[in-house]
Amino acid sequence: MKSLVSSEIVEPYAQALMSVAKTHNLADRFGDEVRALVSALEGSADLSQFLANPFIKVADKKAVLQRIVGDESHPFLRNFLMLLVDKGRILFIEGIGKQYLALLRELNQTVLAEVVSAVELNDAQKESVKQRVQNITGARSVDLQTTIDPDLIGGVIIKVGSQIIDASLRGQLRRIGVRLAA
Known part of the structure; x- marks a missing residue:
């Protein structure tokens, strides 16, 4: 409500x-x-x-x-x-x-990419994420909103709208576990 x-x-x-x-x-x-x-x-x-x-x-x-x-x-x-x-x-x-x-x-044809990483991203990594998101979405520019989650162990999770790209070590381990369980 x-x-x-x-x-x-x-x-x-x-x-x-x-x-x-x-x-x-x-x-x-x-x-x-x-x-x-x-x-x-x-x-x-x-x-x-x-x-x-x-x-x-x-x-x-x-x-x-x-x-x-x-x-x-x-x-x-x-x-x-x-x-x-x-x-x-x-x-x-x-x-x-x-x-x-x-x-x-x-208005500016910009997308918001919410990035969760295990450690703080440096400028080169942020730029790399922006480029990848731009290529995926076709947006003119990208705003990054970063947060840190040490439980990820390594890698990043990128959320753009309803699309999620899980390139984290935790996500990879979870996918391996699911495959092994199947």
């Missing part, structure tokens, strides 16, 4: 932000600023809880958001964030930001 309510709120706000961004040719700039904000929210559970707390004053939430986005952010984006606070929708900001980034990827 929560995801239904969330999507009914998240999508229209993300669409509205994208509409403003496209009208003023600011889609990529907003994308950079929204990406930084989403990253800050993902990195701080305290910040997310602060913004979601209904007992904290609107002025305090606005002051914290102003400090986070700073004066360098575009006034349209700052006003959008203040509107979310005023409407009591700021608790959805992370979802709205992620939906906006998905719309931006669609």
